[in-house]
Amino acid sequence: MTRQSIPLGRIFGIPIALDYSWFLIFVLLTWMLATSYYPSEFKGWAPVLYWITGAATAIMLFVSVLLHELGHSVVALAYKVPVRRITLFIFGGVAEIGGEPPSAKAEFFIAIAGPIVSLLLGIVFHLLQRPLAGISPLLGLAEYLAYINFALVLFNLIPGFPLDGGRVFRAIVWAVTGNMSRATLIAANVGRGFAFLFIFLGVLQVIGGNFGNGIWIAFIGWFLDNAASAQIHQVAFQRTLAGHTVSQAMNPHYSIVPAEATLQELVDEHILGSGIRSFVVGRPEQPIGLMTLHRVKQVPRSQWAATSAAQVTIPLADVKRTTPNSLVWSAMQEMDRDGVNQLLVMTNNHIVGMLSREDVITFLRGLQELGV
Numbered sequence: 001m002t003r004q005s006i007p008l009g010r011i012f013g014i015p016i017a018l019d020y021s022w023f024l025i026f027v028l029l030t031w032m033l034a035t036s037y038y039p040s041e042f043k044g045w046a047p048v049l050y051w052i053t054g055a056a057t058a059i060m061l062f063v064s065v066l067l068h069e070l071g072h073s074v075v076a077l078a079y080k081v082p083v084r085r086i087t088l089f090i091f092g093g094v095a096e097i098g099g100e101p102p103s104a105k106a107e108f109f110i111a112i113a114g115p116i117v118s119l120l121l122g123i124v125f126h127l128l129q130r131p132l133a134g135i136s137p138l139l140g141l142a143e144y145l146a147y148i149n150f151a152l153v154l155f156n157l158i159p160g161f162p163l164d165g166g167r168v169f170r171a172i173v174w175a176v177t178g179n180m181s182r183a184t185l186i187a188a189n190v191g192r193g194f195a196f197l198f199i200f201l202g203v204l205q206v207i208g209g210n211f212g213n214g215i216w217i218a219f220i221g222w223f224l225d226n227a228a229s230a231q232i233h234q235v236a237f238q239r240t241l242a243g244h245t246v247s248q249a250m251n252p253h254y255s256i257v258p259a260e261a262t263l264q265e266l267v268d269e270h271i272l273g274s275g276i277r278s279f280v281v282g283r284p285e286q287p288i289g290l291m292t293l294h295r296v297k298q299v300p301r302s303q304w305a306a307t308s309a310a311q312v313t314i315p316l317a318d319v320k321r322t323t324p325n326s327l328v329w330s331a332m333q334e335m336d337r338d339g340v341n342q343l344l345v346m347t348n349n350h351i352v353g354m355l356s357r358e359d360v361i362t363f364l365r366g367l368q369e370l371g372v
Helices: 021-041 047-078 104-128 136-156 164-177 180-207 211-241 263-274 293-297 301-306 328-338 357-370
Strands: 005-011 014-019 083-089 092-097 278-283 286-292 342-347 350-356
Touching: 005 083, 014 021, 014 047, 021 047, 021 083, 021 136, 047 083, 047 092, 047 104, 047 136, 104 136, 104 164, 164 180, 180 211, 211 328, 211 357, 263 293, 263 301, 278 350, 286 293, 286 342, 328 342, 328 357, 350 357
Parallel strands: 014 083
Antiparallel strands: 005 014, 083 092, 278 286, 342 350
């Protein structure tokens, strides 16, 4: 988990986190429901009941969002696509899928699973309204959650990437063309079109005097445009890296430190002195593992002088690795899937180099500058 999020536990082995921005939208949504929506829909409640119902509704809304993201995640896991975590934040939630789907069929079902869960939730809350008719706070909660889940279905099925509907659209284009990169580019450009439409409608709302809704709609458009643009850049990077192997991008001059070196020595002499963020631990002819900046930071600073590299190194058998002949893009996907920033490059259990994200960026920049 990142420092900007609070771990909540695991569901089906998937880490669940709460981004700090969630508290902002929770407060704003509770305030809106308690002071505007519920007082206009249900008269005569005690003031405290409006706030309790508003807070309960806000929490249940995010439970609905979590179930929506779990829908994506469970289907992704069924197709052997790893899921790093689910994070609830200001815009709702996101399931971080750690890799591309293996086929257009897998992409379709992973994408459509979330809206199907929201649709089922909307139906359940709609059916609950009749038996809850005599308990107005619970009736109000069921009505609002039915409405919001149906709205989530409609919004997410807009055929613009990276919304669920855009991913469904990408799956269809992928199935027709047989080319995932081309399908991603088409879906992302359609997504940018919808983003500009949201921004335009938001500006119209602001001009018309509806400042709050207008700013929110425009902000959603801006967010969608950024996400779609990122996908377009990713396709461009993939095309630039196509055909290039790890041996071309890796750094053959990796740093190696003795196993008995203390973490304080590593920090003073290597990390701060040269900016190196990962090291092979051991001797050139007998490496025992990999040390990263993240592993150093896990040890309290007061213990650096008394802790050796060998004590906290990642054992060589557990280190993520690749081969010189692997494609750079495949190696990047492996880093994303495993959540690491570097891969050892090995041939016949012999280390020949190291590939980091920085190495790939440098290599990519060189290709772009040379126009090759």
